[in-house]
Amino acid sequence: MTAPSLPSGFDISKHVVATRADCALTVGFDRQQGYIPRFLVQLHYQTATTPVEWDVIARMDHNETSATGHDVYREGLHVDINRRSAQEVHLAPRHGPLPANRGAVIRGCVDYLDAGADYFVDVFEERHSPGSPPRWTPDGGEQEPTFIRSPPVDGGMSRNADADALSHEELTELLADATGTEPEILDREARDMEIAPPAKADVVDESSDCQS
Numbered sequence: 773m774t775a776p777s778l779p780s781g782f783d784i785s786k787h788v789v790a791t792r793a794d795c796a797l798t799v800g801f802d803r804q805q806g807y808i809p810r811f812l813v814q815l816h817y818q819t820a821t822t823p824v825e826w827d828v829i830a831r832m833d834h835n836e837t838s839a840t841g842h843d844v845y846r847e848g849l850h851v852d853i854n855r856r857s858a859q860e861v862h863l864a865p866r867h868g869p870l871p872a873n874r875g876a877v878i879r880g881c882v883d884y885l886d887a888g889a890d891y892f893v894d895v896f897e898e899r900h901s902p903g904s905p906p907r908w909t910p911d912g913g914e915q916e917p918t919f920i921r922s923p924p925v926d927g928g929m930s931r932n933a934d935a936d937a938l939s940h941e942e943l944t945e946l947l948a949d950a951t952g953t954e955p956e957i958l959d960r961e962a963r964d965m966e967i968a969p970p971a972k973a974d975v976v977d978e979s980s981d982c983q984s
Contacts, residue, residue, distance in 0.1 A: 774826075776796050776816040778798055778800065782802055784802075785798065786937075788943050789937045791887075796818075799813050799814075800812045801878060802837075807951070808947075809836050810833075810837050811874065811878050815829055815830040829895075830853050832850065832851055849865055850863065853895050856898055862975070863970060863973040863975060863976070864974045866974075876958050879943060882943065891970045891971055902971070
């Protein structure tokens with residue numbers, strides 16, 4: 773099966789296996805002496821089979837090297853969601869403190885997009901429109917959202933889009949090497965990230981143009 777295009781302009785770009793057979797994940801990041809200043813994680817959806825075509829339907833990014841980039845440590849995580857015939861939607865998921873290790877954040881973003889693939893496909897296909905959920909605050913009011921945690925490493929996940937795609941375990945090892953971290957520590961930090969499900973995220977300015 774033809775795999776989707778890799779992110780361009782990054783020091784390292786890789787395919788990563790996805791749980792859904794009609795989805796794929798790609799990751800791109802820069803590496804500077806054990807530090808990751810910029811990354812892009814994308815969820816692709818197969819929109820045609822003859823020939824095979826892929827669309828990016830959701831992406832998460834971080835860029836602290838540009839004044840116009842999105843810095844997740846200052847602005848929080850965000851997800852840009854494409855729709856088949858409607859305007860792009862920007863979500864701000866609620867989450868706990870992010871680990872300082874950017875590699876762990878990448879792994880957490882990969883797991884988040886993979887776990888939420890059904891939701892992102894439904895939004896892309898316009899089977900439902902994301903709406904602003906009831907606002908939740910730590911001091912009461914609305915029910916606390918259930919957080920998504922990164923799943924345990926599974927090296928046997930189906931390589932459904934690309935025979936050379938990394939398993940989540942292999943991605944963890946790559947990110948650990950890039951940041952000078954033990955894989956077990958990076959994996960634990962990623963699993964400890966608390967990100968509310970996309971259905972509970974806040975919809976922000978749909979007309980804005982988020983830049984990586």
